[in-house]
Amino acid sequence: xxxxxxxxxxxxxxxxxxxxxxxxxxxxxxxxxxxxxxxxxxxxxxxxxxxxxxxxxxxxxxxxxxxxxxxxxxxxxxxxxxxxxxxxxxxxxxxxxxxxxxxxxxxxxxxxxxxxxxxxxxxxxxxxxxxxxxxxxxxxxxxxxxxxxxxxxxxxxxxxxxxxxxxxxxxxxxxxxxxxxxxxxxxxxxxxxxxxxxxxxxxxxxxxxxxxxxxxxxxxxxxxxxxxxxxxxxxxxxxxxxxxxxxxxxxxxxxxxxxxxxxxxxxxxxxxxxxxxxxxxxxxxxxxxxxxxxxxxxxxxxxxxxxxxxxxxxxxxxxxxxxxxxxxxxxxxxxxxxxxxxxxxxxxxxxxxxxxxxxxxxxxxxxxxxxxxxxxxxxxxxxxxxxxxxxxxxxxxxxxxxxxxxxxxxxxxxxxxxxxxxxxxxxxxxxxxxxxxxx
Amino acid sequence: xxxxxxxxxxxxxxxxxxxxxxxxxxxxxxxxxxxxxxxxxxxxxxxxxxxxxxxxxxxxxxxxxxxxxxxxxxxxxxxxxxxxxxxxxxxxxxxxxxxxxxxxxxxxxxxxxxxxxxxxxxxxxxxxxxxxxxxxxxxxxxxxxxxxxxxxxxxxxxxxxxxxxxxxxxxxxxxxxxxxxxxxxxxxxxxxxxxxxxxxxxxxxxxxxxxxxxxxxxxxxxxxxxxxxxxxxxxxxxxxxxxxxxxxxxxxxxxxxxxxxxxxxxxxxxxxxxxxxxxxxxxxxxxxxxxxxxxxxxxxxxxxxxxxxxxxxxxxxxxxxxxxxxxxxxxxxxxxxxxxxxxxxxxxxxxxxxxxxxxxxxxxxxxxxxxxxxxxxxxxxxxxxxxxxxxxxxxxxxxxxxxxxxxxxxxxxxxxxxxxxxxxxxxxxxxxxxxxxxx
Numbered sequence: 008x009x010x011x012x013x014x015x016x017x018x019x020x021x022x023x024x025x026x027x028x029x030x031x032x033x034x035x036x037x038x039x040x041x042x043x044x045x046x047x048x049x050x051x052x053x054x055x056x057x058x059x060x061x062x063x064x065x066x067x068x069x070x071x072x073x074x075x076x077x078x079x080x081x082x083x084x085x086x087x088x089x090x091x092x093x094x095x096x097x098x099x100x101x102x103x104x105x106x107x108x109x110x111x112x113x114x115x116x117x118x119x120x121x122x123x124x125x126x127x128x129x130x131x132x133x134x135x136x137x138x139x140x141x142x143x144x145x146x147x148x149x150x151x152x153x154x155x156x157x158x159x160x161x162x163x164x165x166x167x168x169x170x171x172x173x174x175x176x177x178x179x180x181x182x183x184x185x186x187x188x189x190x191x192x193x194x195x196x197x198x199x200x201x202x203x204x205x206x207x208x209x210x211x212x213x214x215x216x217x218x219x220x221x222x223x224x225x226x227x228x229x230x231x232x233x234x235x236x237x238x239x240x241x242x243x244x245x246x247x248x249x250x251x252x253x254x255x256x257x258x259x260x261x262x263x264x265x266x267x268x269x270x271x272x273x274x275x276x277x278x279x280x281x282x283x284x285x286x287x288x289x290x291x292x293x294x295x296x297x298x299x300x301x302x303x304x305x306x307x308x309x310x311x312x313x314x315x316x317x318x319x320x321x322x323x324x325x326x327x328x329x330x331x332x333x334x335x336x337x338x339x340x341x342x343x344x345x346x347x348x349x350x351x352x353x354x355x356x357x358x359x360x361x362x363x364x365x366x367x368x369x370x371x372x373x374x375x376x377x378x379x380x381x382x383x384x385x386x387x388x389x390x391x392x393x394x395x396x397x398x399x400x401x402x403x404x405x406x407x408x409x410x411x412x413x414x415x416x417x418x419x420x421x422x423x424x425x426x427x428x429x430x431x432x433x434x435x436x437x438x439x440x441x442x443x444x445x446x
Numbered sequence: 447x448x449x450x451x452x453x454x455x456x457x458x459x460x461x462x463x464x465x466x467x468x469x470x471x472x473x474x475x476x477x478x479x480x481x482x483x484x485x486x487x488x489x490x491x492x493x494x495x496x497x498x499x500x501x502x503x504x505x506x507x508x509x510x511x512x513x514x515x516x517x518x519x520x521x522x523x524x525x526x527x528x529x530x531x532x533x534x535x536x537x538x539x540x541x542x543x544x545x546x547x548x549x550x551x552x553x554x555x556x557x558x559x560x561x562x563x564x565x566x567x568x569x570x571x572x573x574x575x576x577x578x579x580x581x582x583x584x585x586x587x588x589x590x591x592x593x594x595x596x597x598x599x600x601x602x603x604x605x606x607x608x609x610x611x612x613x614x615x616x617x618x619x620x621x622x623x624x625x626x627x628x629x630x631x632x633x634x635x636x637x638x639x640x641x642x643x644x645x646x647x648x649x650x651x652x653x654x655x656x657x658x659x660x661x662x663x664x665x666x667x668x669x670x671x672x673x674x675x676x677x678x679x680x681x682x683x684x685x686x687x688x689x690x691x692x693x694x695x696x697x698x699x700x701x702x703x704x705x706x707x708x709x710x711x712x713x714x715x716x717x718x719x720x721x722x723x724x725x726x727x728x729x730x731x732x733x734x735x736x737x738x739x740x741x742x743x744x745x746x747x748x749x750x751x752x753x754x755x756x757x758x759x760x761x762x763x764x765x766x767x768x769x770x771x772x773x774x775x776x777x778x779x780x781x782x783x784x785x786x787x788x789x790x791x792x793x794x795x796x797x798x799x800x801x802x803x804x805x806x807x808x809x810x811x812x813x814x815x816x817x818x819x820x821x822x823x824x825x826x827x828x829x830x831x832x833x834x835x836x837x838x839x840x841x842x843x844x845x846x847x848x849x850x851x852x853x854x855x856x857x858x859x860x861x862x863x864x865x866x867x868x869x870x871x872x873x874x875x876x877x878x879x880x881x882x883x884x885x
Binding site for chain 2: 036039040043044046047145151152153154155156157158159160161162163164165166288291303304305306307308309310311312313314319320322323324325326327328329330331346
């Protein structure tokens with residue numbers, strides 16, 4: 008009987024042929040979701056991965072039709088008659104070259120590659136338009152949260168002046184666990200054990216992952232092209248449990264926040280851990296949730312929230328994009344910003360209140376030294392807070408300062424760092440306020 | 447000089463010609479936003495309204511080009527060469543006829559008309575497809591919150607099993623004001639003064655507005671066509687300040703919630719005031735905010751939130767849809783559900799814990815009478831709560847019951863209503879729980 012089973016393939020049904028490049032967590036999720044949904048008009052025909060034989064042996068649980076070609080040759084995929092290349096390899100090179108070759112050959116591309124879209128998205132979208140192919144990248148920002156179609160189509164009519172949010176699930180997992188009392192190193196180890204953080208956590212904790220996503224959001228929401236490497240990022244590595252204890256008393260918590268705002272002809276953009284009042288909805292973003300808030304001059308704030316990372320939510324974004332291309336829902340470039348995008352300078356300067364945490368070998372004159380250095384730079388102290396129970400020779404305490412330019416504050420902080428009693432450089436965090444929008 | 451001013455019009459620039467039908471709050475917002483954004487490729491050429499001369503005299507502050515035709519003749523608009531008809535008249539008739547005529551003539555339609563899309567959306571979308579015209583209705587659900595493109599394109603790949611949310615800004619305004627201690631009648635009067643509620647508030651407070659939006663969301667998210675009039679709705683009119691006092695002690699508040707969930711081959715759908723734990727994000731939706739939460743089998747919960755009503759946010763949705771049509775971002779029907787939509791039966795039955803509020807002329811045996819009526823129907827009492835300080839002859843107190851079928855509970859409640867000491871029919875509200883999703 009088996010030999011007589013009728014096998015319909017894409018050429019017979021007119022379905023769009025899909026090549027999957029990269030069968031990791033997200034790629035496997037895409038295969039599972041395609042099997043679950045049995046979407047009409049779509050047929051997986053190629054799977055590319057390095058060491059394809061080992062990968063195939065490892066993924067026997069996935070339901071993959073016998074007709075699918077497993078290959079470790081990129082050329083075989085790009086020379087084939089597939090209609091849509093799903094790029095889940097990641098990184099700028101060689102993934103960028105492959106995406107260009109696919110687009111140049113008139114194949115549409117669906118990608119989750121935030122770095123590629125951040126650095127080269129503009130050129131790739133132009134290439135896609137010239138080739139009459141589609142380039143969709145819904146999975147590149149906030150995984151399963153549909154921010155890109157929401158912003159490009161749903162509120163495309165507004166003049167969006169600001170976009171901000173929690174764009175890195177790993178940092179949010181670490182910081183929301185620390186909020187419950189744990190120290191950075193132990194939570195990072197837990198995140199690594201759970202697969203939420205890489206062995207080398209740099210891209211996540213130092214802000215490079217969130218920065219790439221912020222650059223993509225800036226392009227589509229603020230219609231501004233900014234230089235990725237010029238966006239200031241600050242690491243969350245220096246945040247300690249004591250900072251949550253102190254910010255809790257202020258009615259606040261700490262989150263890695265990515266923000267970009269139009270200010271005249273420039274874009275003010277930063278990725279950094281910031282102090283967030285618990286009254287802001289974004290403070291309630293726990294675990295690996297992602298949240299994006301846009302502010303429109305006309306429509307006000309819009310909030311998108313959901314699971315930003317993980318194989319399944321990201322696979323939803325990828326499959327939704329495949330579907331949009333395959334069903335022709337998208338025309339003229341679904342990932343295109345149809346309105347003019349201007350190249351703009353980016354600045355990390357911001358006027359805001361700040362939180363400062365010092366660790367000192369306590370002796371007389373420390374507070375007056377700090378106050379003096381701040382006053383010399385025209386910065387007003389707002390409050391000083393010191394918990395009991397710490398050793399005098401390694402005493403952490405905090406100060407908050409009234410709104411000031413962060414670069415001026417850094418000058419004062421550098422001079423404070425040189426005080427004899429300072430055991431480490433002060434930690435300095437921006438405090439979000441109601442004027443920063445309803446994030 | 448004035449005579450020599452060059453006037454470029456749509457025929458010369460190739461811009462899409464727009465007719466605006468209805469120059470009320472939203473229509474005026476659309477005109478303002480078009481003037482603010484100066485969007486390329488779009489030109490307003492016609493404005494239709496009843497009593498157009500009076501309307502024109504009243505709207506002199508709007509920046510409207512001299513070339514725009516002001517008319518009270520629908521025929522003049524529909525016979526003209528406009529490309530896109532923006533229908534902001536509302537209601538099923540005559541707006542529905544006009545939309546059909548426009549689509550049949552090959553004009554695209556952008557509408558904010560939730561009743562029309564709820565009742566006739568399916569047929570209108572088919573008509574649009576046959577005419578190779580677009581029908582977009584982003585403004586019909588949750589105003590400025592981009593739920594429709596987010597769901598249709600952004601998470602179209604997921605198997606969405608449930609959609610719920612706060613879809614009526616008027617009810618949310620009233621209930622969040624009552625949460626702060628006010629009574630229904632005074633808050634309704636305030637909402638009417640502020641223009642948030644109509645002189646006849648029926649459509650809002652009795653749930654018909656939210657019901658239409660829920661039917662549209664059910665079509666696009668659950669891909670199910672349900673009968674509008676078969677969706678059970680309950681009014682918020684009977685909620686009193688005392689209910690907020692009691693639910694506060696339970697760590698909860700009260701909101702008008704619209705929910706639809708796939709359950710086998712049927713859709714369970716209801717619009718009703720419900721008791722919502724304050725730990726759920728939806729409980730933080732204050733004032734006129736709208737919030738929509740989808741639950742996907744694969745990607746989990748996605749939350750959309752923003753200003754659901756008001757001229758400006760709704761105008762953003764309308765202008766975004768105009769732009770999507772004018773720029774050809776949308777192909778094959780942007781408002782179409784590209785995946786098969788099934789007609790399904792709808793049921794208001796639900797198994798859930800409930801909140802019951804009684805007002806009694808206090809005498810012995812009341813609690814045992816209530817407990818007896820519940821027990822007879824197999825329903826377990828969970829708790830009884832009675833605040834001090836009320837007159838014995840008009841005493842409000844509450845009970846909560848363990849999860850039970852709401853129709854069975856209503857049977858018990860009807861028998862309790864017949865008790866001599868009951869001064870009014872008990873109020874009965876579903877209590878949302880964590881199993882109802884992260885709404």
